[in-house]
Amino acid sequence: MVRNLLRPNKRNNTTVKKGTWSGEEDQKLIAYIRRYGIWNWTHMPKPAGLARTGKSCRLRWMNYLRPNIRHGNITKEEEDMIIESHRLLGNKWAAIAARLPGRTDNEIKNYWNTHLKKRVGNGNKLPNSFASDIKAKPSLPTIDTPKSEPDSGSQNVIPTMPANSFCTSYGVHGDDKTSENSCYSPCSVIEEEESLWEQFLALRDLEIAENFGGTYMHSGATDPALVCMEKEFLHHSGSCEEFIMDLW
DNA sequence: AACATCTACAACCGCTATAAC
DNA sequence: TGTTATAGCGGTTGTAGATGT
Secondary structure (H helix, E strand, O other), X not given: OOOOOEEEEOOOOEEEEOXXXXXXXXHHHHHHHHHHOEOOOOOOHHHHOOOOOHHHHHHHHHHHHOOOOOOOOOOHHHHHHHHHHHHHHOOOHHHHHOOOOOOXXXXXXXXXXXXXXXXXXXXXXXXXXXXXHHHHOOOOOOOOOOOOOOOOOOOOOOOEOOHHHOOOOOOOOOOXXXXXXXXXXXXXXXXXXXXXXXXXXXXXXXXXXXXOOOOOOOOOOOOHHHHHHHHHHHOOOOOHXXXXXXXX
């Protein structure tokens, strides 16, 4: 029994898939973000070839697919940090996650509810007023995380940008395969070679380029792939053929 | 072997905050 | 200033796999 439902979306008359993400869906999302970056979660699923809501895509990316996510057992040190942070902050999972590099709020929340809640209980929680005081003070010392501060110098920086300012071929994943993080990560598996879906996206770029001057040029396209290609082509001095070659 | 129960965690839902218009 | 769209957060649910009977 897999949570794998299809629900019609009344708003745009499409069918939205729910439930567990398949490997193919992961691959599509990673390939799309790898190529185009994160520009708008709501409008991303369609051009990415996903029958998911933007919200679902965001959650999947943030909690599972994003680079530098640590999967696997929580260490003793991390557990201590969770307990201590929870004592200070209460159920502020995002704030707690910010103190634990590579861990997501969802993971910490699950870990707390399944492993620590009974053991630690709520007895050590400080009053809410204290927790909100801490929240209001961004100077609270925290451990750097990819979420709050993308690691500089690395290519594992996900571009986030408004839809109208985006550009193609942003590097989402680094080439560093010597990472000490040996935990399973769908990202690292797919990183090994260009995915089929990524190749498809590249072919689509080519198709778009071939149609410049015609259909796409004045289509008012909103798909960033088209918008950006359009901009790039307009600024390209060479022929269409040269433009295509430059893309590779 | 078959079924029931438990555990861990991925994913969904509803709400709030923020930004843009 | 009000409205709408989007992102993010925390609570909760549902499922897969493990374990017990």
